[in-house]
Amino acid sequence: MTISRQVRKQEKLGRALGLAAGLSLVGSFGCSGSNETKDDTAGSGGTSSSAGSSSNTAGTSTKGGSSSSAGTSSSSAGTSSSGGSGSGTPQLLGSFKIEVKADEGGPTTGTTSVLGKVSNGATPASVVWEEVASEGSCRLEKPRVPFCSPACGSAVCVEDDVCQAYPDGQSVGTVTLSGVNDTGGGATLTLKEVAKAYQAPAGTTFAYPPFAEGDPVHLKATGGDLPGFELEARGVATLWLGDEASALESGKPLELKWTAAADPKASSVHLKLDVSHHGGSKGMIECDQDDTGSLTIPASLMTQLLDLGVAGFPTVIVTRSTTAQANVGTGVVALVVASTTEHAVTVPGVDSCTADDQCPDGETCQADLTCQ
Numbered sequence: 283m284t285i286s287r288q289v290r291k292q293e294k295l296g297r298a299l300g301l302a303a304g305l306s307l308v309g310s311f312g313c314s315g316s317n318e319t320k321d322d323t324a325g326s327g328g329t330s331s332s333a334g335s336s337s338n339t340a341g342t343s344t345k346g347g348s349s350s351s352a353g354t355s356s357s358s359a360g361t362s363s364s365g366g367s368g369s370g371t372p373q374l375l376g377s378f379k380i381e382v383k384a385d386e387g388g389p390t391t392g393t394t395s396v397l398g399k400v401s402n403g404a405t406p407a408s409v410v411w412e413e414v415a416s417e418g419s420c421r422l423e424k425p426r427v428p429f430c431s432p433a434c435g436s437a438v439c440v441e442d443d444v445c446q447a448y449p450d451g452q453s454v455g456t457v458t459l460s461g462v463n464d465t466g467g468g469a470t471l472t473l474k475e476v477a478k479a480y481q482a483p484a485g486t487t488f489a490y491p492p493f494a495e496g497d498p499v500h501l502k503a504t505g506g507d508l509p510g511f512e513l514e515a516r517g518v519a520t521l522w523l524g525d526e527a528s529a530l531e532s533g534k535p536l537e538l539k540w541t542a543a544a545d546p547k548a549s550s551v552h553l554k555l556d557v558s559h560h561g562g563s564k565g566m567i568e569c570d571q572d573d574t575g576s577l578t579i580p581a582s583l584m585t586q587l588l589d590l591g592v593a594g595f596p597t598v599i600v601t602r603s604t605t606a607q608a609n610v611g612t613g614v615v616a617l618v619v620a621s622t623t624e625h626a627v628t629v630p631g632v633d634s635c636t637a638d639d640q641c642p643d644g645e646t647c648q649a650d651l652t653c654q
Contacts, residue, residue, distance in 0.1 A: 373613035375508075376400030376452075378473075378480065378501055380462055382491055382520055382621040389522035394488040398457060398473060398480030400508060400615055403449030406438035411566075417580040420553075420569035422587060451478030453506030454615070461499035461517070463489040478507075493517030495544060499619050511608035513617035518549050520621050521602045527626040528598070530557065532588045535581045538600065538625070542575025549573040554599045557629065561593030561650030573602050594634035594651025597624050 378398035385391045411423040430439035437445040457480050460470040465487045473480040482488075493499060497517035504510045523540055530536055536555075543549045551573050556566035567579055567587050577600075603620035633653040638646045641653035648654050 372607070372609065373404060375402075375610055375613040375615050377616040377618055378457070378459075378513075379618040379620065380459075380492075380499060381618075382518075384520050384522050384621075384623060386525070388525065389520045392490055392520065394462070394490065394492045396459065396462065396473065396480075396482040396486075399478070400452045400454055400610075401449035402452050402507070404446075405449060406440045406446035408438050408440070410441070414565075415583060415586060417583055418569075419571040419577070420567055420579050420583055422565060422567050422583045424565045424590070425563055452508050453478055454508050455504035455506035455510060457501065457503045459499075459501050461497055462492045464492075465489050491517075491520050493619075495519040496548070499617070501617050503615075508610050508615075511610055511615060513606045513608055513615070515604040515606040515617045515619045516548065518602050518604060518619055518621050519543065521600060521623045523600060523623055523625040527628050530584060530588065530596070530627050530629050532585045533581055534584065536579040536584055536598075536627075537576060538578075538598070539576045540600075543573035543602070546572045546574045549602050549604045551577060552601045552603070553577055553579075555579065555587065555596075555627070557587060557596035557627070558591045558593045558650075560595060561591065561652075564590040588629065592629045592632050592652070594632070594636075594648075596627050596629060596632075596634075598627055599624050 376399050379396075381395050381397075383393050383395075385393075408427065410426045410428060412426055413421050413423050415422040428439045428441045428444070430443050430445055433439070434445035437447045440446045453475060457473040457475070458470065459473055462471070463469045464471070471482060471486065474483045495517055498514055499517055500512070500514045502510070502512045519541065521540055523538055528536060528538065538553070551569075551571055553569040554566060555568075556563050558564040559566075565587055567583055569577055569579065571577060599622065601620050601622040603618055605616055605618050607614040607616045633641060633645075634651055635641050635647035635653050636651060641647055645653040
């Protein structure tokens with residue numbers, strides 16, 4: 283079964299909405315909209331703060347675009363509704379993501395980022411991920427790179443001899459975010475629009491954590507190139523898997539544990555395990571489930587992943603999130619409230635390195651960051 287990256291992202295959004303029983307769509311208004319959009323991470327850039335200090339980065343730059351007509355939609359807790367596409371599957375036009383990350387030393391300090399981006403079409407992916415096996419809530423996927431002749435130029439080869447252009451960024455007007463606390467005691471801020479992308483204003487320092495589990499996080503966009511909308515999701519507790527690396531071994535399952543959500547169905551958990559990314563990804567395992575406090579990757583999938591190859595410094599990335607969406611034109615815009623942790627894993631016989639002096643005698647550090 284071949285599944286494009288964009289379709290997989292839309293499926294993730296649908297699963298998150300289906301699992302998040304504490305979410306609600308406050309409202310949607312306006313009458314001019316778009317086609318489809320980018321990814322669920324809302325682009326790069328934004329403002330982050332580490333427990334009382336601020337670190338600013340540049341926002342994402344995207345091209346402007348035109349508007350088209352659209353309708354409105356609504357959804358309620360634990361449900362999702364389709365946009366204007368005839369297939370019944372809403373196109374993800376973009377998202378606003380509030381993400382909390384604990385520091386490496388523990389969950390008591392960390393950073394918060396606020397990022398938003400909406401476009402008028404799907405962002406093309408140059409890699410197609412094929413699902414080759416699945417068990418329980420997890421699946422093993424392998425990458426395939428399409429080939430186009432002639433080359434696509436400024437567009438992207440998304441399937442053999444199929445090119446797709448990049449979409450244009452869209453303004454959604456003035457965007458106000460509330461329920462994310464700063465160190466000065468405020469809980470409402472107007473996001474800064476930079477080249478059709480949105481971020482917290484320079485100098486913003488968020489409290490840590492910026493909300494409590496279950497607190498309402500509200501976003502309102504007045505509308506611009508696309509119609510306005512309002513969204514409300516719920517705060518999540520900081521996710522932490524401990525500071526001891528987890529051991530991966532062929533033929534054995536991997537169980538990860540964390541403090542479960544107060545209501546396991548109020549937030550969802552997504553796991554991504556790619557042990558070869560530093561050497562050119564050969565495959566990955568993804569899992570999606572309720573926020574129960576533990577997740578087990580079956581032994582059969584672990585064996586198949588490790589057989590594909592391992593590069594240096596492998597990690598597993600786990601995200602807990604709540605999500606709300608609004609229908610805008612032929613697609614949806616999402617509000618994602620998340621806590622993400624990147625957890626170290628080890629593989630027997632694999633020594634990670636960045637220099638030769640980190641390797642055993644007689645071995646050197648390779649391009650994939652392993653000693654051989």
